[in-house]
Structure formats: C-alpha cells, structure tokens
Amino acid sequence: MTSLRRRLLRNPTGIGSLVFLVVVVLSAVFAPLLAPHDPNTANAYDTLSGPSGKYWLGNDGSGHDVLSRLLFATRLSVTLTAETLVIAAVLGIVLGLLAGYYGKIFEAVGTAATSLLQALPAIVVLLAAKSVLGPSDFAAMAVFGVLIAPAFYRVVYSAVSAVRGELYVDAARVSGLSDPRIIGRHVLTVVRAPAIVLAANIAGISVAISAGLDFLGLGDPSIPSWGGMLNDGFTNIFTQPLLVLWPSLAIGLTCVAFALLGNALRDELERADGAPKRRRRVKQAATVAVAPAAVIAHDDAPEEPGTDLLVVQHLSVGYGTPDGSVKTVVEDVTLTVRRGEVHGLIGESGSGKTQTAFSILRLLPSGGRIVGGSITFEGKDLAGLSAKEMTALRGKKIAYVPQEPMSNLDPSFTVGSQLVEPMRIHLGLSKSDAKARALDLLARVGIPNPGRTYAAYPHEVSGGMAQRVLIAGAISCDPELLIADEPTTALDVTVQAEVLDLLRDLQRERRMGVLLVTHNFGVVADLCDRVSVMQSGRIVETGPVRAIFAEPRHEYTRSLFDAILPDAEARGALPGVTSSGTLGEGVTA
C-alpha cells in the first residue's frame, strides 16, 4: 500500500489531481474561516453584480456572495460524496466478496440485486425517491449509494471469483487454512486495487449526480450547493453570464480530478503487476555466455541442385528492450528445408525454435524483428519483400499450423467460413466452389461429418477436430512449405498419433517441405527426415535423423537424449503389496 502511494506520487496527473482534491477538501473543512462573508446573507443592492473588491466573485441572483457560497457548497459536496462512497463500498464490497468466494445464495442475491438496481437510470430512480423523501440531499445520495453499489459488487465479484479458481487457493485449502485466512491472505490483495480505482471514479460520478439534482431545483434551497448555484446562474445567464462559470469550474474540475486520479491509480497498479496476465509468456532465451561454437553438422549425401525450398542463413532475431538495447532470442541460425523434406527443429522452452519459425513467416510478436541474416524462399529473399507481397505469400506458398487448436480459430465465425475466406482470396474461387473444396478438405483430414463441422462454430468442436481443421486450412491453397509449430503438443496422446499420421500422409501426397517445431524426440523420430537441435537461440547440432539418433555428438543433444525416460522397465510393485488385477468390471475389453 505504501509503495502504491509512493508510485502515485511519481505520476504527474496523479499528483496534480490529488493536490487539487486535497485543496477542495480543505476548503470544505475550513470554509467558515476562509469565507469572507456569510453565505446566506442576501444583499438586496448587490444582486447580480460582477466581481468587485468586496465580493471577489460577484453576487448571485439573491445578492449572496458567490465566493462564500461556493466554499460552503463545497462542504455539501464533500459530505455527500463521502456518504455515497461509504454506502456503496460497504454494500458492494461485502456482497461481492461473499458472492465471489462462496457463490451460491450470495451470488444469486447479488446477481438479482444488480440487475434490479441497474435496470433504471439513476436519475429517474432518484427523482422517484425524492417525490417521497423530499428535498433532503442526504437521503437522496444515500439512495444513490445503494444504486451504485452494484459497480463495487461487480468489480469485487469478478476479482474474487478469478482468484477463487486459482490453484494457489486450492493449495491453501489443502494446506489447512481456514476460509477467513485464505480471504485475508490471497483474496483481499486482489480486491484492493480495483476497488480503490473504482472509488475514485464513483466519487466523480456522485459529485455530478448530486450537482445535477440540485441544478434541477430539487435540493434543499436553504443549503448552498454547487448545483443550486449553477441553477441560479443559468436562470440569470443573459444578465450575468459569469455566474455560471464559478460553479461550473468547481463541479467540472472536481469531476475531472477524480477521473484523472482514478486513471493514474489504474496505470500505476497495472505497472506494478508487471506484464498483464493475459499475455503469453514470451519465452525469451537466456543470454548464455556460451562462446559461439561451430555447429556440429552430420555430413550429408550431396545436395541435388534446385531442391532447396527454404534456406535460412545466419538468422538473428531480437526484441527491443526498454533501455534501448536489443535482446537476441535467435542467433546465427542456418538451416535448409528441401522440397518434400520434413525438417525438425527441436529444443526446449526458450531455445528460440518458435521465434525462428515466426520470423520466416514474418509474424513475430510486437517488438520483435530480424536483426541479421537472410531467409531465402524459392530463391527470393523474404526480407526484401513488402508487407503486401509477404501477405500474398502467406497461406498460398508458405502455410502455418499452430500449436493450440482452440485459441487459433476465430470464435465468432463458423469453421467453414474461415476455411473458405482465404481460398477465395488466394485462388479466386466462387462461393460455391470454395465451399465444395472446403468440404473435400475436411473429409481429407479425417473429419467424419464434414457438413456438420463446416457449419459449426469453433467452440462446438473438440480439440482434435479443431487441429484437423487448422491443418485443412493450412493446406487449402496447396502451399510449398508448411511451418508446423508443435502441432500435436496440445492434443491427447491417442489423438496426437492420428494427427501425426495425417501430417505424414499429407506431406507425402503433396510433396510439401515441412519445418516442424517440437520439443519431443519421439515426434522427430516419427516424422522427420532431418533435424536441427537448438539451445539458447543457437543451433548446436544438425543432420539426418537417423545419423543424429544413432550418434548424437553435441553434449546438449546427448543430455536431451539422456533425459528421455526408458520405455521398457517399470518400477515393479512394492514388496508386500498384492495388486488385485481386477477391480469390478473395468478390466475386461
């Protein structure tokens, strides 16, 4: 909490608005001392006169001193705002906490109350309330506090229920912590920040609402209020236009100050959390102080000329850092994919294998760029192509199969439409031709009911089917080169085997060159002709698959092989324990 305060003070808008608001509160507190005149004294001779030596801001329609009235009106605004905030915060936060953590009846009550309270515009409800409550501002703003409590409820509820589902809360429960302890330790910290930001925004809104009600003439006429002064000014706008200015400034600046404060708080809080949760962890390679050793290449059969599809030479990829330097994640990578050949790129997380693949497609995440080397595809240097030319190449000549099937399909469009769209662009097909081709593709990738899948939305199909759809999409325009980024990692083992079969068949059938990124040597053994091993952004060993598997030479490659678990020896039963082979009917076929 203290660190938040400190951070806020470094933010210029934060400081500015905080200072202004403190001034406002202080003027409210010390109004009797600061005001030069009594706010309720009406001077009949000085009505609607402009600023003068005696009355610094002039006099209003009834002859009151504007400045004094303004200062006293500040008291009302501050008090009312505090009242609304307290009521809204207490109701909303408590219910949000209970509903988010325990769910069930609290959640039901919360949802019902929220939809009811938010159904009508606040002003209409307040008008209706005032028709029985009378002119008291305090009563009205108390009602408003109840009306705006759902804002706190929603924010707290979503923060708490998000935390509730986290594994570390489950771990805390298994560790034996009681619920109140868990809430105090894990939940409240997440609630604090959004609640504070919301409070700043709600304060601004409540100032506007109470001013609005007073402006309509529904407030207590005996108490000075900003809205009331605004009303007075508006009534006399042709005679003394300046009268509108002072309360406008008071209301406007206060509202803006609250909003800017809320914004500054939110910015500082986001910065404190580090990278927002949603962003994929960009697996950055460790900057290893390994002297660039020569790549161990297993010698090859002599290359046939003209079969090189993709030639990557001395490729380096880097990301800009805040201090201006560039952090390289791929360094001096050279590899070749020949026509009809499957080249595996294997490495652990942070090795740079995925970054290499993205850079070939020129689809690096923002901040990343190629800092050296060349990528030659069918004889053309890809780096020299314009964005438009690159877009024409993607999907048509170079295709991509991603890792995670469900998140790589647009959830708002049917599977079929997503297949058809690129085909119509690249191949110029008519709608019906494209649809026929799409259905053929779906059948080819092993989807049992192509018509149904064509019309389905992504969330209606399983992971395995979605991956098949993505593969179908990738081959739909008959690409020469396929870049597959861990295409089976996110799938179940049995589905994985089927998809590997599919990839093999398709590759052979269409004589595609494939760059297969993976972390699994089994996949390499199953599918690849050649393999390159990457570590910390560099290739350490490369060669034909059989050669590397038979005799891995680089120590990193060897260590990877050593880490593979043996597949023939099991641990065996613990002595003294008999295993009942059959438990119920489950064992039989």
Added chain:
Amino acid sequence: MTETLLDVRDIVVDYPVKGFRKPPFRALGGVSLEVGPGECVGLVGESGSGKTTLGRAVLGLAPVTSGSITYRGREISRLGHRERRALAADLQVVFQDPYTSLNPSLTIDQILTEPLIARKTDKQQAQRRVRELLDAVHLPSDAGKRLPREFSGGQRQRVAIARALALDPKLIVCDEPVSALDLSTQARVLELFKEIQARTGVAYLFVSHDLDVVRYLSHRVAVMYRGEIVEWGDANQVTVHPEHPYTQRLFLAAPVADPVKQEQRRAERHRLLALQQEQDEQMEINV
C-alpha cells in the same frame, strides 16, 4: 500385509451442468483403487478421463455424490471444513502448473510457511523448517526472500513440492506435476520425487497423461478412460504389457525416440487399430 493408506471404493462424482433441468455431468462413474504406505500409484489417462477429478475428490476439492474414500480406515469423502483442515498434516498436493500454483505476490518464505501457519507453528520453528525444506528440494537457502517470478518452471515446482512436504504428510496427490516442464527439467524433478519417497516413505497418488512418466515412478498403475478405471495392476504389467484395448492403444500411441523402432511401432499400432475395429464390428453384428 501392510494396512492400506488410502482406499477408494466406487466413487461417483457429478458436476452440475448450467441450464434448466439439465442432467449433471458424470466425471467419475464408480471408481475404486488403493494406495499402500510408501507406495506410488500412478493414475494415467487422457483429457476427460477423470484422473484429475479423482485426485481432487481425495483432497476434498471435488463433490462426492456416492461411494467412499477411507484414509487409514477413516471415512473422509464427506468431511466438514474443520476436519478436512486437520487432514492437512497427512494429505497434501502438488499441482501441475508451476505458474499458478504459487501466489505471485508472496515470497517463497511466505508460501512455504503457509501450511505451518495453519498449525500455529511459532516463528523460529517455522524458519528452521523452511530451511530444511529448501534443502530437501535442493534449492538455495537464500531463495526464501525472492518472488516466484524470479524462478524457472522447474524451480517453482520444487517450491511446490517443498510446500507439500512442510507438514510431513503420509500421502501426496501429484496432479500432473511434470507435464508443464521441459524434458531435462522433468527428469530431474522425477528424480527428486523418487528421492523424497525413499527418504521419507511418503506415498504418492501420481496423476499423469504420460505413460512413460507413470511407468518410471509407479509401483502400481490404474488406467482411466471416460470416468472409469479400465485396467489396474502392477506397473510392469499395465505399462509394458497392457491387456485392455484402450491401454494398448495408449501404449502404442506415444512415439519413441528411435526412428527404426518408431516405424515398427507405427506399423504395429495400425495393425492393432485395424484389429480392434474388426472386433468392434464383429461385436456389433453379434449384438
């Protein structure tokens, strides 16, 4: 005959489905297994098999519709909050995701002392215990003051293991603890699991989708499919010479890191699938 530590009998777990009068989703349809003291029982299956649900039911994190779970002879499937908390000294957990199983805003010290707080251990004792735990999982002793984000996935998983060991449990439910780790890290963490079991005699209910991992660590193995156990027995038998058709498919599906062997295995798998399909068709005709 040693006394069984954990005895699960005919457990059924239903999850309510959103919607008016929709039938609940049956995650576990009558599952039984047992774990002896100091034993590692592997639970293997793919997504939707219910293996994670079973682990959670044992921990009291999933609602049990019917059946019984007994720990050392005592029924624990429907415990109240307070009794469940008392079980923390015996029954612990290591989760899969090293990134979300540790609260990112707490230091390692705070994370490791959490189970000790629940037991009202005094500060000095707690600090001593933290040092012991960091030692047991081979993490540097100055790790305590740092935040989880300063550590790699493998190291965070070690912290999670250390947390599980804090109260000297008798049984740890391990829910895919190495699935999110790199190959080399995975091997090291599995070694750690083995070492801890040898030293402390703790038992594991080890859930994983990876047959190789389960085979490496387990004494007995249960294979799950769609909420039921389809094969159960010696690790040697189940994971090397499986008898149930699903286990056989599972066994052959994972590719091996040997191109020649993998080619043979692929052929074997295709033969098996063809055979199983024929058998299924035969059964349909006979029905």
Added chain:
Amino acid sequence: MPRFVLRRLASGVVLIVVITAATFFLLHASGGNIARRILGQEATEDTVVQKTHELGLDRPVLTQFREWLSSAIHGDLGASWFTSQPVSEAISSRLQVTLELVIGATIVSGIVAVALGVLAATRRGWIDRFVQFLAVLGFAIPNFLVALALVTVFAIHFKIFKPTGYTGLEEDPAGWLSTVTLPIIALSVGSIAGVAQQIRGSMIDALDRDYVRTLRSRGLPESRIVYKHVLRNAGGPGLAMLAVQFVGLLGGAVIIEQIFAIPGLGQVSVGATSQGDVPLVMGLVLATAIVVVTINLVVDLLQGYLNPKVRLS
C-alpha cells in the same frame, strides 16, 4: 433462437413488474403524508382523512398495487393528482421527444465511439494517448456542463442554433435538426468516451489473440482482419457498454431537457417529483422500465448475432 427471445422477453416482463411493484410500495410507504402534502400544511385533519380516502390511500398497499397494475395493463395509468390530466396522455406525447434525443445520442455515440476506438487500437502511439485523454475528460465532465457550454457558445455567442425550444420532426425537419443537435451532442460526449474506451480495450485485447496471428498466416489482408474479424469479436463488450450508456442517457436527458427547454419527459418528471404526484411518477417509472427492457432485448439479440456462444446460453 426463438426460445432465447422468449426467455429474455419473459424475464423483461418480470423485471418490469418487480420494478413497478417496488416503486409503488416505496412511494406508498408513507401513506398518510401524501394527502397532507397535496393539501398543504394548513389543511385540517378531516380534510386530510377525506382526501386520503378519496385517493384510496387508506386501503392495503397490495390491493392498491393490484388495481394499478390491472388498469395499467389496459393502458389506464390513472390521472395526475394535481392536474387531473390522464397520466398516459401526459407521458406519451413527451416520451417521443425524449426518445428522439436519447436514441439519436445513442446512434451518434455508437458510430463515433467505434471510429475512435478502432483508430486508437490500431494506430497506437500518440493517437492512442490522445483518444484516451479525450475519453477520460469526456467521461468525467458532467453532461449538463457540456450542455451549458454549448448553449453559451453556440446559441448565445455565435447564434447558430436555437438555444431553447423544440420543433417537431414532422413540422420542420431543418428546424428540428437545429433544436436537437446541441442536446444530442451534449448527451453524446460522455457515452462516446465510455464506449470508445471499451472498444479500444477489447480491440487491443483481441488483436493480441492467437487466432489473429493464424488469420495473418493465411494471407488475409490486415484491414479485413481488423474490420471483419477483430471488430466482430471486440464488438460484444462495446455493445454491452453502449446499452449501459443508453440507460444513463435516459437519466441525462432529464437534465439536458431542462437546459434546452425541450418538452420531453424530463420536465414532467421534475414537476411530478417536486409535487409528489405519485400516479405521474409511477407512469414515468413504468415508461422508463419498458423502454429499458425493450432496448436490452434488442441489444441481446444483436449480441446473439455477434457472438455465437451467447445464442446457446
């Protein structure tokens, strides 16, 4: 889909009934005082009792409500206690005017907000910061201050628009435009800010998603990805925000109408409130509730069109 609509309709009706019931009970909670307030402080006890009986206020509240509800269903909302004008008449003529303002402001807000939000999200850099800054200001400044500023500058100073009053659409379209332009602008500023921020946020979010990269890898041009795919996905939250803003606009209209002297529901509301004219207030609440429920239903349908997952829930 029809089931979806029916369910929304049913819950909408329930909501209207609950709101009107709650309002009715709350308004009649202080039964005796109502008659006194109408007659004034000096009225004798007898006249108060007589008036109470005359208005039927001495009966159980539940009965009164049931009566009100059944006549409301038939279109009879009673008569004002002060002017004796039928409530439905007083409201319907003015409802149209208010709706012109509010719906106009909603449409303007939607269009401008989408443009600003997309601009900010796709260009980033200084445009983004500028839009964000405008949004904060626009959201913070109360709409009646904007209205006052507009009146002062354009109507009084520059004399371009008519400062006050209202001309019907059917009578004189140009005149109508001249009278509603400033009010609609004043109303729109705040909601543009809110919706633009929402759209900007959800677009930035959506642009970061995996499927956007996959669409790029398929060779789709960037403009198509942004306007067809990303906007569609980001539209849902933006639309939800617009619906919320609509409710706020209805409230805002009350004050704005006062400033521009527009004969809408606002004037009637203020009068009814300060006098404590319960039948009129009830009519107002009912009208507002019906408008809100209808708009929410329309928005839900649009959401169903935008987001296929919503259709199944």
